[in-house]
Amino acid sequence: MGLLVEGKWQSDAGKWADSKGRMQRPDSILRNWITPDGSPGPTGRGGFKAEAGRYHLYIARACPWAHRAAIFRELKGLQDMIGLSVTHWLMLENGWTFDPAPGVVPDTVNDARYLYELYAKSEPGYSGRVTVPVLWDKKTSRIVSNESADIIRMLNNAFDGIGATPGDYYPEALRAEIDAVNKRVYDTLNNGVYKAGFAGSQEAYDEAVVPVFETLDWLEEKLSRAEYLVGNRLTEADWRLFTTLLRFDPVYHTHFKCNLKRLVDYPALWRYTRRLYQHPAVRPTMNFDHIKGHYFQSHRWINPTGIVPKGPIVDFDVPVDWTA
Numbered sequence: 650m651g652l653l654v655e656g657k658w659q660s661d662a663g664k665w666a667d668s669k670g671r672m673q674r675p676d677s678i679l680r681n682w683i684t685p686d687g688s689p690g691p692t693g694r695g696g697f698k699a700e701a702g703r704y705h706l707y708i709a710r711a712c713p714w715a716h717r718a719a720i721f722r723e724l725k726g727l728q729d730m731i732g733l734s735v736t737h738w739l740m741l742e743n744g745w746t747f748d749p750a751p752g753v754v755p756d757t758v759n760d761a762r763y764l765y766e767l768y769a770k771s772e773p774g775y776s777g778r779v780t781v782p783v784l785w786d787k788k789t790s791r792i793v794s795n796e797s798a799d800i801i802r803m804l805n806n807a808f809d810g811i812g813a814t815p816g817d818y819y820p821e822a823l824r825a826e827i828d829a830v831n832k833r834v835y836d837t838l839n840n841g842v843y844k845a846g847f848a849g850s851q852e853a854y855d856e857a858v859v860p861v862f863e864t865l866d867w868l869e870e871k872l873s874r875a876e877y878l879v880g881n882r883l884t885e886a887d888w889r890l891f892t893t894l895l896r897f898d899p900v901y902h903t904h905f906k907c908n909l910k911r912l913v914d915y916p917a918l919w920r921y922t923r924r925l926y927q928h929p930a931v932r933p934t935m936n937f938d939h940i941k942g943h944y945f946q947s948h949r950w951i952n953p954t955g956i957v958p959k960g961p962i963v964d965f966d967v968p969v970d971w972t973a
């Protein structure tokens with residue numbers, strides 16, 4: 650772990666829990682938007698016009714938030730327009746690094762060894778966490794955004810006029826419903842598993858783990874009646890849920906102690922997760938070695954030996970049978 654304090658990396662700072670042992674995830678603070686004409690988006694400054702070759706995405710394959718961004722880059726066919734770097738799976742005293750290893754894609758834009766170098770270069774004097782994903786502007790050498798929820802919305806439509814693959818995952822008519830589903834899924838599931846896993850007290854864990862399963866029960870019920878979460882079509886709400894579901898049995902069930910049930914115990918959710926997994930946009934974004942390696946080897950206060958369990962064997966390629 651660690652964070653930047655006035656532009657200097659402090660490797661022992663940045664503990665997650667408050668005095669009651671509850672994990673606190675701070676809001677991202679770099680929140681500008683790429684728009685078709687460079688006008689400002691809902692937050693931040695303008696000046697970030699959608700242009701092929703101008704932007705670069707930094708991700709970790711392990712990270713569910715970064716995974717959303719990687720999936721949208723594929724979904725929208727932006728691989729040639731937006732470059733990609735992939736960190737090492739380990740996040741230890743230097744935070745995310747580009748140390749060479751299988752699956753790491755080095756930083757050819759800034760030649761950084763550590764992700765925090767990008768934050769320090771873009772925002773001199775920056776204090777705060779150094780997180781993935783990061784969307785980088787090569788033209789101004791600045792971070793456009795480090796908030797995945799915003800990044801997927803930019804990728805969803807900012808590049809449509811310059812050749813992105815058609816497809817709107819945040820359609821106007823469904824926005825209110827998508828936002829409502831996102832809110833519950835974020836609080837109790839995407840972030841809920843982290844609140845359980847990073848709890849520093851029994852009380853904080855108990856408080857977090859119950860809503861995780863209440864929400865899974867709620868989703869199971871929804872998805873036993875509908876193919877997708879909102880409006881009977883694939884939307885960002887599905888993709889935001891997917892990256893957490895994918896990690897549930899391999900990681901969160903064991904490592905974050907979210908073990909009242911497994912994903913595979915929920916027939917509709919299990920079918921839905923496999924269906925999304927088998928979408929062509931997902932395959933190029935997958936790396937289970939990075940996912941498992943990251944969690945089990947980086948969070949040494951939870952798993953001091955750093956041993957990565959062999960199982961469970963979860964076969965996301967099992968064909969989806971809609972008649973069952």
Ligand SMILES: N[C@@H](CCC(=O)N[C@@H](CS)C(=O)NCC(=O)O)C(=O)O
Pocket residue numbers: 650651663676677711712713714715744778779780781782795796797798
């Ligand atoms: N709200 C952010 C959260 C991103 C985030 O917390 N990423 C984690 C990895 S899963 C990270 O980089 N953590 C490093 C740290 O907090 O020191 C988003 O959705 O983009």
